Amino acid sequence: MKVLTVAGTRPQLVKVAPVSRELRKYVKEILVNTGQHYDYNMAGIFFDELHIPKPDYDLGIGSASHGKQTGEMLKKIEEVIFQEKPDAVLVYGDTNSTLAGALAASKLHIPLIHVEAGLRSYNKKMPEEINRVLTDHISNLLFAPTEKAVENLRKESIIENVFNVGDVMYDAFLYNSALAEKKYSLKKFDLESKKYLLATIHRAENTDSREHLLAIFKSFAELGDIVFLPLHPRTKHKLEEYGLTEIVQRADNIKIVEPVSYLEMLLLEKHAKAIVTDSGGVQKEAYFAKVPCLTLRTETEWVETVEVGCNRLVNPLEEDLAKVIQQFQPTDFSIPLYGDGKASEKIAKIIVNFLSENSHL
Incomplete structure (x- = not known):
């Protein structure tokens, strides 16, 4: 089985690291870096510090307007999908890289997996809100970080293949x-x-x-x-x-x-x-x-x-x-809001089961 992971920003690279460590125990992962954060201090250094494997594809998109940046990503990710023929595409969060990867997979009928699904600010003036909503609605497998995120998806009638696994950022933090x-x-x-x-x-x-x-x-x-x-x-x-x-x-x-x-x-x-x-x-x-x-x-x-x-x-x-x-005086930090620090392990196992059971997709 082969999973194509699309990332390209600082927060996404943080999330990729723990999931990749677990996912590569079971499947072949192809890592695509869109280059949305193109400065070394903003992105490249993470590959060194977090021991993320060198990207198989570095698209080098860089900065541009939302439309131009997303369009360029969509074009190049589609080319990678044609080349690699993955069994699924995995995206993270709510950036232009997320939306471009999601659209490329959806249009080519490749199962789409969204880590950090179900988040909502309910402010559609934020580009990130549009990106996350659209991605959730075309995803085949959705990993929510909290029960609130699961509820948000349920309100939008997204109930199939939704899993509250906790937050991969907590895994990375620990x-x-x-x-x-x-x-x-x-x-x-x-x-x-x-x-x-x-x-x-x-x-x-x-x-x-x-x-x-x-x-x-x-x-x-x-x-x-x-x-x-x-x-x-x-x-x-x-x-x-x-x-x-x-x-x-x-x-x-x-x-x-x-x-x-x-x-x-x-x-x-x-x-x-x-x-x-x-x-x-x-x-x-x-x-x-x-x-x-x-x-x-x-x-x-x-x-x-x-x-x-x-x-x-x-x-x-x-x-x-x-x-x-x-x-400002904060109250209680002891409530485990974001899981037990094992979200990445859960995600990897669920992906393997999903792909095994849905090889016809």
Whole structure:
């Protein structure tokens, strides 16, 4: 049996690592890297750190508009499918790489497997929401990370071949967090444990709004704590475009660095006093690390973290972000929201059974 895995962004590569380790015990896996994150620090380094096998195909798509990027991916993934003739295509999450892989498989009548199915923010202005909804509705095998995700699928009449296996990111966190502690030290960043805030900003609803970015960075500047910010290329470009670089430079407490590796990020998350982010993955990792999280969005697909009081949504235009950060007190981190850390093992076994029972598809 042969499974073609499509990935291409930082969070997807994190998820690929533990699943590939398990999946390759049973089937031949062909790994396709679309190159959606094309900078070495944003993607390539993960293949080294996480021991992900070298991609069989590196499509090198790079940055472009949503339509152009997705179209180029669809074209090249289709060519790979013709070449490899896989028994199934496996996609992760909610990116343009996800949708392109899903459409290519569906149009060629190849069984489609979606890891991280059923997530919903219910904000269709987010490209990720469109990607995940469309992918779920054409998938043949869906792996949900939570019971809430299963419920979301049920509401949309998706009930067949849906499995709540837990979250593969928790698998990755458990596997890699100890390695991060051994390999890296906070001294590299001139930081002390629990004496800094970790921030990440990259989503379009924040970066594409001068008002949002201005409000966020003004709030950061008002804090007494160090704000450590690995700066996404998109955010850096927008700060320059909007003329906000000077505000950042004047703030002595804002420490901006180039994007860090996945293991470095785990270390930074574990030792942060709190995390401020608009990233879905970082929200979960904050929960895994038992660190308070403030999410710069009006909704989240990881509602469980908000419901248990460990994550708080903040609209920087309507609330005083600096005040919220100073006052937020998280509650209980002990609830196992995302499974037992064995999602990858479950996924691999279910895929093998599915392909054995559905070889006619």
